[in-house]
Amino acid sequence: MKTKDNPFKIAKERIEKIAKFLGIEDSIIKILETPQKEVKVSLPIKMDDGKIKVFTGYRIEHNNARGPYKGGIRYHPDVNLDEVRALALWMTYKCAVVDIPLGGAKGGIICNPKEMSEAELERLTRKYVDEIYDIIGPKKDIPAPDVNTNSKIMGWFMDEYSKLAGKISKAVVTGKPIELGGSFGRETATARGGQFVKNAMLKETGRKKPLTTIIQGFGNAGSNYAKLVYKEDKDTIIAISDSKGAIYNPNGLDPEEVLKHKKSTGSVINYPKAVTLPREDILKLECDILVLAALENAITKENANEIKAKYILELANGPITGEADEILRKKNILVLPDILANAGGVVVSYFEWLQNLKEEHWSKEEVDKKLKDVMENAYKNVKEKAEKYGVDLRTGAYILAIEKVVRAIKEKCF
DSSP states (O other): OOGGGOHHHHHHHHHHHHHHHTTOOHHHHHHHHSOSEEEEEEEEEEOTTSOEEEEEEEEEEEEOTTSSEEEEEEEETTOOHHHHHHHHHHHHHHHHHTTOSOEEEEEEEEOOGGGSOHHHHHHHHHHHHHHHGGGOBTTTEEEEEOTTOOHHHHHHHHHHHHHHHTSOOGGGOSSOOGGGTOOTTSTTHHHHHHHHHHHHHHHHHTOOSOOEEEEEOOSHHHHHHHHHHHHHSOOEEEEEEETTEEEEEEEEEOHHHHHHHHHHHSSSTTOTTSEEEOGGGGGGSOOSEEEEOSOSOSBOTTTGGGOOOSEEEEOSSSOBOHHHHHHHHHTTOEEEOHHHHTTHHHHHHHHHHHHHHHTOOOOHHHHHHHHHHHHHHHHHHHHHHHHHHTOOHHHHHHHHHHHHHHHHHHHHHO
16 A cells, blocks of 8 residues: 555644644644544354465454544455554544444455455354454444445344353344344435534525436445435436446436346446546546545545536545545546545444444434434534635535534543
């Protein structure tokens, strides 16, 4: 990984810059950016062919000043320590932005789940739980799904933890199947939260719907966002990409049809009602809103000048580097930042955790209403901070979050 693209370095630089802008002392800045605990585990697994393969897993607990650690677990061949550190840091500030009483953590296993059987993934998940059992728990650290993990994997996670604990423990993990204590609305929560933020921005700026939309990344968040805004907001989806390439139709794409094509062929490319393009090319197309729903560093100083969108919605974590941010700002492109725009997932995870602790089960309508209230209020608070300090929305979001975390640190530690 190039140092300049290191997500943890980028994340720390943002924290330091904004904290110094706020006049926060160096000792507190060190706490704001430094993980409290880092765990690296070796995971030897018997594969289906009988051979033993050793995987590496991480769990990073960044900060729990405002509440128990909270954060997802991703399975990906490119998982590395600094990526997980950055994701854990972002979770701390994401929870603060939306004002839920949780801290930040993240986990990851270096593997390629697309090349593994379901039985191998289950053995890997259970071994990972065995190794991190001592640091997780309903009142300590509550994991959740992330890239390439899902409700089934979270079900295995809960079951293994419960066996080790000697009792059923639904609240140890969120994003579970409904039958195991999962929450309605969790599968679409990140996308739904982004939709609520987008619409709050449009209402506040007076910009009328519908929007021409490009979706970069067509996994859970990207595909659900596309389906929601296509159906409910009547937005026109003109381009979609995944890891293998992109498709483009200026007259619009039906995301449900594209998703069926992807499931049957393994990719969005070669969809019969669109032109197939190189993956990177759709970032340069003209549109109202570009939705970044893939991985980190999608927009860098190398391609930022070619972006023609009016707005950018960050459903992924860290998809724009600091240098690219400066370029986009000068181009007057409004960015709805990740720690606000994709916080819907952790908000509904928090709802699931509460339901488990209270042994309740809320309806989908109740979950959506609560999520809408939280996301609209968070956008309002971020906008107010941005206007107060004369900064962009990302900086406003970090100011809002850092101030909350600093107050909690000082109350708890000093």
